[in-house]
Amino acid sequence: MARSIPSPKIYPGFSLLLGGMIFLAAFGFGQPATEAMVANVLAKRPKPLTNLAIANVLRIADFGAKADDGLDDRPAVMAALEAARTKTGPVAVVFGKGRFHLGGTNQPMILLEGYRDLLLDGDGAEVIVTHPVSGFIRVQGCTNVIVRRFTLDWDPIPFAQGTVRSVDPAAGTFEVEIEAGFPLLDAPPFTLNKNGFGMLKHPTIPGRMKEKVADFFIAQYSPVGGRRFSGKLKRPEEAKNFQAGDRLVQVVRAGGVAFTSASLQTTYQELTAYSAPGGSYTASASSLVNLLRCRTLIKAGRWQSANADAVHMQAQRLGPWVEGCVFEGQADDAMNVYTLPSYAAPGGDARRLIMNPWAASPLRSEVGDQLRFFNPREGLLLGEATVVAIDRATRIFTFDRDLPAMGLGDQKTHDHAFNVSVNSGAFVVRGNVFRNSRRFGIYVKAGPGLIEDNVFEGLSASALCVRNEPGWPEGFLADGVVFRRNAVRDCGFAGGFLWAGPTWAVLSIGAEKTKGPSPRRLQKSIAIESNQIDGWQKLAIYVGQADGVRIDGNRFGACAPSLRPELTNTVLWLENTRGVRHTGNRYATNAAGWCEVFLDGTENENFAANGNR
Numbered sequence: 001m002a003r004s005i006p007s008p009k010i011y012p013g014f015s016l017l018l019g020g021m022i023f024l025a026a027f028g029f030g031q032p033a034t035e036a037m038v039a040n041v042l043a044k045r046p047k048p049l050t051n052l053a054i055a056n057v058l059r060i061a062d063f064g065a066k067a068d069d070g071l072d073d074r075p076a077v078m079a080a081l082e083a084a085r086t087k088t089g090p091v092a093v094v095f096g097k098g099r100f101h102l103g104g105t106n107q108p109m110i111l112l113e114g115y116r117d118l119l120l121d122g123d124g125a126e127v128i129v130t131h132p133v134s135g136f137i138r139v140q141g142c143t144n145v146i147v148r149r150f151t152l153d154w155d156p157i158p159f160a161q162g163t164v165r166s167v168d169p170a171a172g173t174f175e176v177e178i179e180a181g182f183p184l185l186d187a188p189p190f191t192l193n194k195n196g197f198g199m200l201k202h203p204t205i206p207g208r209m210k211e212k213v214a215d216f217f218i219a220q221y222s223p224v225g226g227r228r229f230s231g232k233l234k235r236p237e238e239a240k241n242f243q244a245g246d247r248l249v250q251v252v253r254a255g256g257v258a259f260t261s262a263s264l265q266t267t268y269q270e271l272t273a274y275s276a277p278g279g280s281y282t283a284s285a286s287s288l289v290n291l292l293r294c295r296t297l298i299k300a301g302r303w304q305s306a307n308a309d310a311v312h313m314q315a316q317r318l319g320p321w322v323e324g325c326v327f328e329g330q331a332d333d334a335m336n337v338y339t340l341p342s343y344a345a346p347g348g349d350a351r352r353l354i355m356n357p358w359a360a361s362p363l364r365s366e367v368g369d370q371l372r373f374f375n376p377r378e379g380l381l382l383g384e385a386t387v388v389a390i391d392r393a394t395r396i397f398t399f400d401r402d403l404p405a406m407g408l409g410d411q412k413t414h415d416h417a418f419n420v421s422v423n424s425g426a427f428v429v430r431g432n433v434f435r436n437s438r439r440f441g442i443y444v445k446a447g448p449g450l451i452e453d454n455v456f457e458g459l460s461a462s463a464l465c466v467r468n469e470p471g472w473p474e475g476f477l478a479d480g481v482v483f484r485r486n487a488v489r490d491c492g493f494a495g496g497f498l499w500a501g502p503t504w505a506v507l508s509i510g511a512e513k514t515k516g517p518s519p520r521r522l523q524k525s526i527a528i529e530s531n532q533i534d535g536w537q538k539l540a541i542y543v544g545q546a547d548g549v550r551i552d553g554n555r556f557g558a559c560a561p562s563l564r565p566e567l568t569n570t571v572l573w574l575e576n577t578r579g580v581r582h583t584g585n586r587y588a589t590n591a592a593g594w595c596e597v598f599l600d601g602t603e604n605e606n607f608a609a610n611g612n613r
Helices: 031-044 074-084 236-241
Strands: 056-059 091-094 098-102 110-113 116-129 137-140 143-154 159-168 173-178 196-201 219-225 228-233 247-252 258-261 264-273 281-284 287-292 311-314 321-323 326-328 335-338 344-346 352-355 370-375 380-391 396-399 416-419 427-430 433-435 442-444 449-452 455-457 464-466 479-484 487-489 507-509 523-529 532-534 539-552 570-583 595-599 608-610
Touching (some): 258 264
Parallel strands (some): 091 116, 098 116, 321 427
Antiparallel strands (some): 159 173, 173 228, 352 396, 370 416
8 A cells, every 4th residue: 555654763773672573683594595596596497598500501692682772671581581491400591791671561570480490690780670660570489599699770760759848737738849860749650559658758867767757658749830749648737747858758669679479498699779669578478588698778869779678578487588688778667577367267166267268378378387366356365276187178277176265257356367387487687787767677576586696777666676466467476586796776766666655665575466565475585685775765675565585785875865855764664574584784874864674563573683784
């Protein structure tokens, strides 16, 4: 439940006994347990595919493609890929140096469907996508595919940017002038896709959001003359966020850099993108998606890069491996890992359910999968069961035990069945940079996972958000997630973050029902260790509705200049927890009223703290 943060009590030491919560010098967790969690992830998750023993090489130049001529090279590329189907053994299709144009369709420019053992090698090629809502590549139903060494951009650019020239708060309107070189708001891509929104950007830092305002708005535009447009806000009260001189970006969402579907072992390596109509890398119902040394960057003169998430991973048996990448200026979360719920009807007896078609897909559910049943209205985990039989024709799933009483139906308010065997767990996120983007750094609804040695900088909301999302709905829960040796700087400054209740922190762990926090401790076994957290606002770490969280050996640098000076900056807020350990952390403070730990009025069992200073 959102609520304002009171001025917390400052707890000067750790010999305190308060309401059944004991500060202890010793606790039943520690570094060996964390290393065991890391080992569990790495044992489950095979290393990325990086090479194929190529038997045949095809070059797109031999099929009619010519660099730097400004003509559409897509027919030649697709002809080369069709020829690759006729070859035996792993095949490489190679572009080569120079600029190539791909256009002529609103589908993905390159569709790889049903390939096995294929290397698509840009070999340093620059690719310009000329359709403003089309993605670059889709890998569908493939096994062992590597896509590498491309530089990508779109022309026309798939977003508009301009400067706010005037604001009428009473009318809920503003006027914006679109910069030369960017599409007008009554032209493609905006006339091809209505799925869009606007953002106000930082006055000097490309990609970063404006402070203390909502992180997006929806407006209807009409031309005024020249490159000027009048915007009428869907929520007129948001006009208070606008000022003459503000930088404004308007996006629509469509295809991205790469979409992976129903595939196994797909590697994107050394791809550099400067924009995209959608997210950078999205995958669904796949396993072992690898992003290695990829970059989505803001080109000089632009205020953002791609129009959606950097990494969006849904319903994977084995989650992504993301290493050595740089993602900046994204219009949504840097990374999101999760699965979707299924809905059900009675299947004839206490052990059977008729699952919706999504769950019955052979790409997603199999005999042996484990499902957890969740009541989103009350935030209750109802039970779990293992699938022992699937009748594809009738969509009847049979389980190994009697099922709990459930509110069955096909709406998001009905009880959810989460297949946690395809929750995108066993993910590795290592050595990346996520900076100056909208909303979250890593939005975790899965486990186990390893997040280490990354940089999170200039993100408008939480750098780490471990939380289910029943109202959307996405989920499910984290179990066995390690967040260690990361650098977190200057995150958490959007209006929705600053004015939300304490559940929103720079590092935030919680469990939700449809409206408000769950009454149960649903998040399990999470380690936040040896991180450097600087320039934080309001609240550094929130832990709620969780059991077994270690917060050890972190360094909390100076707070940022307060955007809400009436608040007391707080390092750690606990709410309805058990087994939280807070040890060996170091603090540098520069704000009056700063405090170390705030214990919510709810029960927090076995809270241990030692050696913090």
